Amino acid sequence: MKVEIWAPGASKIWFCVFDEQGLETRHELTHRDGEYWVGDIAGLQPADRYGLRATGCDPIFNPDKLLLDPWAQHLDAPLRWHPLMAVDAEGDSAAVMPKCILADPLPEGPDPRLNRPGHAWEDLVILEAHVKGLTAKHPDIRPEIRGSYAALADPAVLKHLGDIGVNALELLPVQAFIDDQYLVQRGLVNYWGYQPVAFSALEPRYASKHPNGLEADAEFRQAVHTLHEHGIEVILDVVFNHSGEGDQRDSVLSMRGLNDAGYYMRNSDGSYANVTGTGNTLAVHNPQVLRLVLDSLRHFAQRYGVDGFRFDLASTLGRDETGFSSQAAFFQAIAQDPVLRKLKLIAEPWDTGSDGYQVGGFPHPWREWNDTYRDGVRQAWRGNGEAVGQLASAVMGSARQFDHYGRPATSSINFVSAHDGFTLGDIVSYSQKHNEANGENNKDGHSENYSDNFGVEGPTDNPDIASARQRRIRAMLATLFLSQGVPMLLAGDELGNTQFGNNNAYCQDNEITWIDWESADRSLIEYVGKLTSLRRRFPELRQRDFLHGEEVSWWRSDGVPTQDHDWLSPDFKCFQVMIENILMVFNTGGEIDLKLPPHPEGKEWHLELASDEYLPQSVRVYS
Secondary structure, three states: EEEEEEEEEEEEEEEEEOOOOOOOOEEOOOOEEEEEEEOOOOOOOOOOOEEEEEEEOOOOOOOOOOOOOOOOOOOOOOOOOHHHHHHOOOOOHHHOOOOOOOOOOOOOOOOOOOEEEEEEHHHEEEEOOOOHHHHOOOOOHHHHHHHOOEEEEEEOHHHHHHHOOOOOOEEEEOOEEOOOOOHHHHOOOOOOOOOOEOOOEEEHHHHHOOOOHHHHHHHEEEHHHHHOOOOEOOOOEEEOOOOOOOOOEEOOOOOHHHHHHHHHHHOOOOOOOOOOOOOOOEEEHHHHHHHHHHHHHHHHHHHOOOEEEEOOHHHHHEOOEEOOOOOOHHHHHHHHHOHHHHOOEEEEEEOOOOHHHHHHOOOOEEEEHHHHHHHHHHHHHHOOHHHHHHHHHOOOOOOOOOOOOOOOOHHHOOOOOOOOOOHHHHHHHOOOOOOOHHHHOOOOOOOOOOOOOOOOOOOOHHHHHHHHHHHHHHHHHHHHHHHOOEEEEOHHHOOOOOOOOOOOOOOOOOOOOOOOOOOOOHHHHHHHHHHHHHHHHOOOOOOOOOOOOOHEEEEEEEEEEHHHHHHHOOOOEEEEEOOOOEEEEEEEEOOOOOOOOOOOOOOOOOEEEEOOOOOOOEEEEEE
């Protein structure tokens, strides 16, 4: 078997094979091919376990550190920080490090590449979910597979996705990640998974039988195929902006021990660039690192048949030493790649750098998470009069951000809540975050959530408050599914799930984050199903092109066309918008006398949906 390792600064590289008893055999790579160490090792077979070791003049090279292959496709166990992994630790780390597993060719059986649903962007309804959190407490799923890849394709999950009209499942990271030092020392875990170490390997802990990469591979491949069979696409949340190795004082796990200077960006003084908030930033502008990223993406697309990717802190991927560019090598490489350019590409369009906020700044055909949508919708329904104009803009696809260079009206990924922040139920139940369980004295997480507890923090038995909360939840959900763009729902919001006020539950692998299916609000599930059905029935609600001028008309609650000064008034709480033969009424205030504008064809309006039987805090749709 031919082996190549990118480690130009190393003086020696060993390919280390481990037998079933853990006995290690080292094979030294003795030849250089440019910046790569290469070798041909006889006798290697699929499923063999291995790791790497390196030595060199730089102190970062340490032959006592067993390293994961950056291109590894399987790991034999989850990765959890141990003191022996630390940069300055003495002693061999092999005993506490997972081993890479040599991948086998594509297995026989169902091939998820061949049954992709291929939904158009305007028809897409996305559910953002965590592999474990979605299924860990579902009573109709067999206990032995709950929380696993296999559970994603369980009939109970498939039925629920069908009931609420979802046709795309966006999964939080499944790239192999580490429970990092910061969490381990506090007795917590990395639940969300945003600390990747092996970019092309599936996280082993979500395999149902044994937590290793071979089990994960078979389960995930089958799950994607089954989801495809039911018309559901799979989008992976991928992390290529940083790795779980932390800063220069943290751990040596993989890339740092092979080519620290090549894999990570530096500041002018030689320190680690940190535009991700995690201690390091991957140098994707480096051709070899770019190769690693593209190989990983193609691997998930071709082995598992995934339909697209959501890129965490995607502004980082368009950076070099001079800053962000929408024409960066990363975007150009994907645009010409025969596999990747056909997939769905979604950016989280920001990072923590000085020019990191890039909403609307990504090239076509990228779509983008739209936080201006999230904040504007929350503020408007909370009653902020000045936000009603933001609500109107959001409903029409946020043209100010995205209507340029021929970009379509589906450029905006609309969401009211996501994994990072309050659930929808908590937005109407808590005015303050409650992250005490995270062990940071409630200092972590966003402090401004544009939320409202209606006078009582948390759960309440007051029927008036409970009713008001339900009206607002339904109004925000209606807004989400009636807006131009692509709707994304946070898993659990459709059934009233809570995280008990925790808006940064990244380290909570427990009842805080697991969806509580037994307490589900069945009427809310049915309501979401009605919304997605309505969206599919009326193409006016899912346009490909932005609407302007006579294509859309705006009306006050008294049936009079709006004027510019109406949108500037803090008392302006209700507007009506007409798109062809569809009329939508958004009332973020109190009771009003509503007068509908005339039907464009002289017909009587027919009520299709009301978010509430009363007018206060309501959305109504007429056709």
